[in-house]
Amino acid sequence: MKSQSYMAKKIQMAEKMKEAGLVSKCFPDVSDIVIHMSYDKKTSGSFSLERTLNFSQGSYAYFDIDCIIKDCVYGNLDLTPLISSMVREHKKNGAGREVFKVNKDSYISGDVGISYKINIKYNNRVKNL
Numbered sequence: 001m002k003s004q005s006y007m008a009k010k011i012q013m014a015e016k017m018k019e020a021g022l023v024s025k026c027f028p029d030v031s032d033i034v035i036h037m038s039y040d041k042k043t044s045g046s047f048s049l050e051r052t053l054n055f056s057q058g059s060y061a062y063f064d065i066d067c068i069i070k071d072c073v074y075g076n077l078d079l080t081p082l083i084s085s086m087v088r089e090h091k092k093n094g095a096g097r098e099v100f101k102v103n104k105d106s107y108i109s110g111d112v113g114i115s116y117k118i119n120i121k122y123n124n125r126v127k128n129l
Contacts, residue, residue, distance in 0.1 A: 017060040020080075024057035027087045032056055032121040035079065039068065040113050067100055067114070077114060086120055094118040 023030060033055040040048045051068065055061070063079040077098055086094050097115045 016064070017062040020060050020062040022057065023055055023059050023061045026061040029090075029122050030057070030087060030120055031123045033083065034119045034121075035063075035065070036117045036119075037065075038115045040115070041111070067112070077116070079116070079118065083118060083120070086118065090122070092120050092122070094120075 020026070023033065027033075035053040035055075037051040037053070038048065039051065049068070053065065055063075061080075063083050065077045065079065067076060082094060082096070085091075095115070095117045097113060099111050099113050101111055
């Protein structure tokens, strides 16, 4: 049986996603958003992990992404402001890198880096003249 706190977190997440609205409503000119993420740690016990998130018009426009390393401190990456800015400026590509602290008691020592690339595909609408 799942704990109540786990279920409460799932319900809270679902509410946040609904509040964010659909990509089609928030960004009507966008057809797809793809976020490629690479988690890496380059010190002792190094690792690399790839993650791709796909958002279509029917997806929720919720881009506050949790770190998949459970011991990340403040482990979320909110790409909402960046994606909103990219769409406003009609940019197709963006990239960046964040470094997250990991709990000192974790099985992973040191910091975890997350590099991300954002690709936005826009609708091909024919405008009436």
